[in-house]
Amino acid sequence: MSFDFFAPCPRGLEAALVSELIETAKNRLPPGAMSVGAEVPGGVHFRGNWAGGMAANLHSRIASRVLLKIAQRPYRDEHDIYELAREQRWDQWFTANETLRVDITAIKSPLRSLEFATLRVKDGICDRMRDKAGARPSIDTTYPDVRVFAFLTATDCTLYLDTSGEPLFKRGWRLDKGAAPLxxxxxxxxxxxxxxxxxxxxxxxxxxxxxxxxxxxQVALDIAPGLDRSFGFERLKQAEMAAWRHLKSEANTARNTAQSGKRDLLIFGSDISDVMLDKARANFKRAGFGNVPLKQLDARNMTPPASGAGVLVVNPPYGERIEVRGRNARGEARPTAREMRGDDDDGFRRIQDDTPDPEFFHALGDALKQRFTDWRAFFLTSDRKLPGQLRLREAAKTPLYNGALECRLFRFDLIAGSVRQRPASKPAAPEDQDDAQ
Ligand SMILES: C[S@@+](CC[C@H](N)C(=O)[O-])C[C@H]1O[C@@H](n2cnc3c(N)ncnc32)[C@H](O)[C@@H]1O
Incomplete structure (x- = not known):
């Protein structure tokens, strides 16, 4: 049996998700189990059998969820939405013993209250269940067994059954987070x-x-991102659990094979804060890889951690002046307010203002130019003026959303003799204000 699925993802990553799903279809599934369709803003459509939907849950590092399409129809008002929900054979998917949550997303919907529309979808499902099964599911908005998503456009209502449960970015191993984790x-x-x-x-x-x-x-060690967590489809009546056991066993074999061929991962990290590094170590331990060297270091003093060209990727703090613990921008010892209060917990002092510390980014740009020849550096930031602050000209910039925050991923090619520089004082180029890439 084949289904239509929709995999939502952070905006800006739709094309990346398409290529990831195509790889999954090619490398992890028999022919015909998944066929990747169109990308739309915020996600990708695909068609597949149960194994296809389960493999997307297990292997996608980029999707936020995998939703199974139940029905789609034009609507005019809440009553049409109620009727659409009531007509569906929900009792084929779950029992009245399961708890339920309904969510609605809308783009240009004419409806006045999405809250009321959500209630009508819930009523439609519950009334149908009561008619067919003699009982209705109860609602649990925190830990529901089953989630239904409704998507409204100006004209159409689509109902989806969620196959993921907890969102897919929850891999199951990250418990220790900093103040602004990605x-x-x-x-x-x-x-x-x-x-x-x-x-x-x-x-x-x-x-x-x-x-x-x-x-x-996890990529280097071929660890499927969903290997250590559970999924919503495990509670659905129709899910083909034999296909799931097969996919999981193959993913376990892939992980064991990659780990037995142990090699140097060449993945390195540093941070000014030993507290953050301890969190990272605890996460890595839980995720099952211990060989990622971490060092406490001011980023201005960074040097390439391995010989040869590499990739530097970072999301620096933004919207805060960075005052490094015990040092000012010139490297002189200076206790921060927090240190003086004795409650330093993240290694740098946040002063909410919208001007990133220019001296810090100048020094960071110098470190890149002087020491990272032939590397490519990628900065995720909501600060469009970052290239000017680094005094580097970007080779590319890609709009991305970190939640609701509009960001850019800037790429700098640090090719020997051709590092494109720009003076810090130069006004922002018109393309910096563009939304398009
Ligand atoms: C936005 S957070 C990065 C979050 C990270 N990507 C994650 O997923 O948790 C910025 C990090 O920069 C670190 N930091 C601040 N000033 C620094 C400096 N001068 N040198 C190195 N790290 C610094 C902070 O300790 C913080 O962990």
């Missing part, structure tokens, strides 16, 4: 955009809780 699927998508492949040196000099590094290590 979502795992955004980090994984960025890694794919950088073109990094296992065996090439990778370095995050402000690694925090280590999201880029952990995602890269």
């Amino acid at each position: 979502r795992e699927n955004l980090a994984a998508g960025i890694l794919r955009l950088t073109g990094w492949t296992a065996g090439t040196p990778l370095y995050d000099p402000m690694c925090g809780s280590g999201t880029f590094l952990a995602e890269a290590a």
Whole structure:
């Protein structure tokens, strides 16, 4: 049996998700199990059998969820939405003993209250269940067994059954987070955009809780991102659990094979904060890889951690002046307010203002120019003026969303003799204000 699926993802990563799903179809599934369809803003459509949907859950590092399409129809009002929900054979998918949650996303919907529309979808499902099964599921918005998503456009309502459960960026091993951790699927998508492949040196000099590094290590060690977690489809009546056991056993074999051929991962991290490094170490231990060297270091003093060209990827703090613990921008010892209060917990002092410390980024740009010849550096930031601050001209910039925050992924090619520089004082080029790439 074949289904239509939709895999939502962080905006800006749709093309990366298409290529990831095509790889999954080719490398992890028999022919015909999954066929990847169109990308739309915020996700990718694909068609497949149960194994296809399960493999997307197990192997996608970029998707946020995998949704199974139940029905789609034009609507005019909440009553039409109720009727659509009531007509579906929900009792084929789950029992009244399962708890339920309904969510609605809308783009240009004419409806006045999405909350009311959500209630009508819930009522439609519950009324149908009561008619057919004699009982209705109860609602649990925190830990539901089953989730239904409704998507409204100006004209159409689509109902989806969620096959993921907890969102897919929850890999199951990250418990220790910093103040501004990246979502795992955004980090994984960025890694794919950088073109990094296992065996090439990778370095995050402000690694925090280590999201880029952990995602890269999982790629290098062929660890399926969903191997250690459960999924919503495990609660659905129709899910083909034999196909699931087969996929999981193959993913376990792949991980064991990669780990037995132990090699140097060439994945490195550093951070000014020993507290953050401890969090990263605890995460890596839980995720099952211990051989990612981490060093406490001010990023301005960074040097390439391996010989040869590599990829540097980082999301620096933004919207805060960075005052490095015990040192000012010139490297002179100076206690921060937090240190003086004795409650230093993340290694740098945040002063909420919208001007990133220019001296810090000048020094960081100098470190890149002087020491990282032939590397490619990628910065994720919401600060469009970052290239000017680094005094480097970007080779590319890609719009990405970190949650609701609009960001850019800037690429700098540090090719010997041709590093493109720009003076810090130069006004922002018109293309810096463009939304398009
Ligand atoms: C936005 S967070 C990075 C989050 C990280 N990508 C993660 O997933 O957890 C920025 C990091 O920069 C570090 N940092 C701040 N100033 C630094 C400096 N001068 N040198 C190195 N790291 C610094 C902070 O300790 C923090 O962990």
